[in-house]
Amino acid sequence: MTPSATTASYEIAVTDLLGLVAYGELTAFERLASDAGLAPTLDGKAQVAGMAAAEFGHFRKVHNRLTELGTEPTAAMQPFVAAVDAFHEHTKPSGWLESLVKAYIGDTLTADFYREAAHFLDADSRAVVEAVLEDMGHGTFVVEHVRAAIENDPKISGRLALWGRRIMGEALTQAQHIATQRPALAALLTGALTAPDADGGDDLARFGKMLTRLTEAHGARMASLGLSA
Amino acid sequence: MTPSATTASYEIAVTDLLGLVAYGELTAFERLASDAGLAPTLDGKAQVAGMAAAEFGHFRKVHNRLTELGTEPTAAMQPFVAAVDAFHEHTKPSGWLESLVKAYIGDTLTADFYREAAHFLDADSRAVVEAVLEDMGHGTFVVEHVRAAIENDPKISGRLALWGRRIMGEALTQAQHIATQRPALAALLTGALTAPDADGGDDLARFGKMLTRLTEAHGARMASLGLSA
Numbered sequence: 390m391t392p393s394a395t396t397a398s399y400e401i402a403v404t405d406l407l408g409l410v411a412y413g414e415l416t417a418f419e420r421l422a423s424d425a426g427l428a429p430t431l432d433g434k435a436q437v438a439g440m441a442a443a444e445f446g447h448f449r450k451v452h453n454r455l456t457e458l459g460t461e462p463t464a465a466m467q468p469f470v471a472a473v474d475a476f477h478e479h480t481k482p483s484g485w486l487e488s489l490v491k492a493y494i495g496d497t498l499t500a501d502f503y504r505e506a507a508h509f510l511d512a513d514s515r516a517v518v519e520a521v522l523e524d525m526g527h528g529t530f531v532v533e534h535v536r537a538a539i540e541n542d543p544k545i546s547g548r549l550a551l552w553g554r555r556i557m558g559e560a561l562t563q564a565q566h567i568a569t570q571r572p573a574l575a576a577l578l579t580g581a582l583t584a585p586d587a588d589g590g591d592d593l594a595r596f597g598k599m600l601t602r603l604t605e606a607h608g609a610r611m612a613s614l615g616l617s618a
Numbered sequence: 619m620t621p622s623a624t625t626a627s628y629e630i631a632v633t634d635l636l637g638l639v640a641y642g643e644l645t646a647f648e649r650l651a652s653d654a655g656l657a658p659t660l661d662g663k664a665q666v667a668g669m670a671a672a673e674f675g676h677f678r679k680v681h682n683r684l685t686e687l688g689t690e691p692t693a694a695m696q697p698f699v700a701a702v703d704a705f706h707e708h709t710k711p712s713g714w715l716e717s718l719v720k721a722y723i724g725d726t727l728t729a730d731f732y733r734e735a736a737h738f739l740d741a742d743s744r745a746v747v748e749a750v751l752e753d754m755g756h757g758t759f760v761v762e763h764v765r766a767a768i769e770n771d772p773k774i775s776g777r778l779a780l781w782g783r784r785i786m787g788e789a790l791t792q793a794q795h796i797a798t799q800r801p802a803l804a805a806l807l808t809g810a811l812t813a814p815d816a817d818g819g820d821d822l823a824r825f826g827k828m829l830t831r832l833t834e835a836h837g838a839r840m841a842s843l844g845l846s847a
Contacts, residue, residue, distance in 0.1 A: 412660075418667055422651030431641075431692040431699070435681070438647055438674055445671035452664070463660040470660070 395582060402577035403514055406506055407455050408465030409567065409574070410518070412473050414448035415466070417441075417495055420477055424488035433485070436530050440492060447521040454517040468571065472563040479559045486538055486545065487552050490616075493531040494556050497610055500525045501603050509577050532614060539615045550616040557607055561600060568596050624811060631806035632743055635735055636684050637694030638796065638803070639747070641702050643677035644695070646670075646724055649706055653717035662714070665759050669721060676750040683746040697800065701792040708788045715767055715774065716781050719845075722760040723785050726839055729754045730832050738806050761843060768844045779845040786836055790829060797825050 421441035428434035455462040482488035500522060507518045539546045568575040576582050579595030611617065650670035657663035684691040711717035729751060736747045768775045797804040805811050808824035840846065 415660075415664060415667060418671070419651055419654050419663070422648055422670060423655070425648050426652070431644075431695055434648070435644060435677070435691075438644060438677070441651060442647070442671050442674035442678075445667055445674075448664070448667070449671075462664075466660055 398573045398576065399582050402573040402582060403510065404455070404458065404460050404465050405468065405571050405574035406577060407451050407514065408462070409469045410503070411448055411451040411455065411462060412466035412469045413499065414444045414451065416473050416477055418444040418448060421492055424482060424492070427482070427485045427488050429485055433534070437492065440496070440528060443524060446524060450517055450521055454514060469567065472566050476559050476563045480556050486535065486549060489531045489535055490549055490552055491556055493528050493535065494553060494607065496525060496528045498560060498603060498607055501606050505599055506578060509580055509582065535614055546615055550611065553611050553616055557604065561604070564600060627802045627805065628811050631802040631811060632739065633684070633687065633689050633694050634697065634800050634803040635806060636680050636743065637691070638698045639732070640677055640680040640684065640691060641695035641698045642728065643673045643680065645702050645706055647673040647677060650721055653711060653721070656711070656714045656717050658714055666717070666721065669725070669757060672753060675753060679746055679750055683743060698796065701795050705788050705792045709785050715764065715778060718760045718764055719778055719781055720785055722757050722764065723782060723836065725754060725757045727789060727832060727836055730835050734828055735807060738809055738811065764843055775844055779840065782840050782845055786833065790833070793829060
């Protein structure tokens with residue numbers, strides 16, 4: 390790749406990444422906020438609502454960065470609407486505990502993904518992703534709540550473990566879709582854009598390795614929650 | 619009323635008022651956020667999500683004030699759950715435009731109500747309500763959107779006017795329920811708590827006058843939107 394082709398690919402990839410993050414945060418906001426309606430107590434409702442409001446703050450940060458880059462945020466989000474909506478369509482929680490487990494997996498998996506992605510970004514875009522990362526971790530109450538529910542009724546752990554696997558499986562499926570449809574983004578996330586001699590085949594292999602790392606971290610977290618991943 | 623009885627009533631009334639506002643903001647957040655899913659465009663979705671996130675910020679301010687006053691926020695909200703939930707149950711928007719009209723009415727009516735209430739509060743609680751008021755008015759885009767939709771298809775104005783009346787009617791119904799169930803709050807909102815010689819009968823009459831003012835302001839706004847109230 391020539392330097393200018395690399396620059397052009399990098400710009401496409403960063404717009405893609407920020408567009409994906411923006412739409413992911415916006416829909417996370419929407420789903421969490423509507424899941425707050427499943428809360429059996431006012432306290433639980435307020436806490437899930439607080440997580441949702443934090444996601445909206447993240448959306449706003451990324452939205453502003455896209456505007457700064459001279460990109461129309463809705464245009465940047467559009468390519469990811471189908472995959473992200475499909476993820477949520479296929480992972481509709483059927484109750485309060487399922488919504489908490491989904492919120493926890495979504496939050497932690499997203500944080501891992503942001504950490505991986507930040508590594509390959511220019512300083513200004515990285516600062517935005519890191520600001521979002523610093524504001525994450527509103528889900529501590531989720532861990533306590535789910536753990537207490539499992540201790541109280543160990544039978545539910547099998548169902549919740551299955552639910553966790555479904556969410557992770559669906560996330561991987563949609564990630565693969567996105568990677569094949571947005572090659573510049575996949576290349577960015579594997580570091581290939583900083584290595585001009587890399588080819589697409591290697592990119593997808595490296596992308597697969599990143600997914601493996603995310604899956605392993607997810608598995609460790611599920612285990613610590615008392616669920617087999 | 620003796621001064622100490624007045625003080626005790628005032629404390630009950632302020633806790634009630636803040637509890638009502640907190641639960642109102644929390645549910646407004648939840649409903650708006652879930653209505654964001656009705657948006658036909660990403661832009662509309664982001665704007666309604668922004669209104670919802672603002673409501674959560676208001677909830678947090680009032681929640682913190684309740685904690686400052688040594689009151690458990692969920693206990694303060696509990697007496698208003700039934701009335702506020704009933705309001706939302708009876709005013710479920712059937713589409714995007716209905717949800718926008720509801721958001722606009724909710725926002726403006728609430729602001730009017732906060733202005734009336736702030737008048738009778740001690741300086742610290744008034745500062746909280748005024749901070750919330752200053753952060754309101756995120757709904758400008760709603761007015762433009764609804765007005766454009768009516769200009770584009772004047773036939774819908776009859777249906778939306780009916781919808782606006784239903785929302786206002788339901789708000790008044792629930793306000794009356796609350797006033798009869800929470801006499802200290804009703805007395806506060808009529809200024810009776812600062813006038814020890816006032817009796818309950820007069821309170822309800824003055825409370826009725828406040829509702830009349832709110833209804834008139836609502837009517838003027840609906841008219842300016844192109845809807846007959």
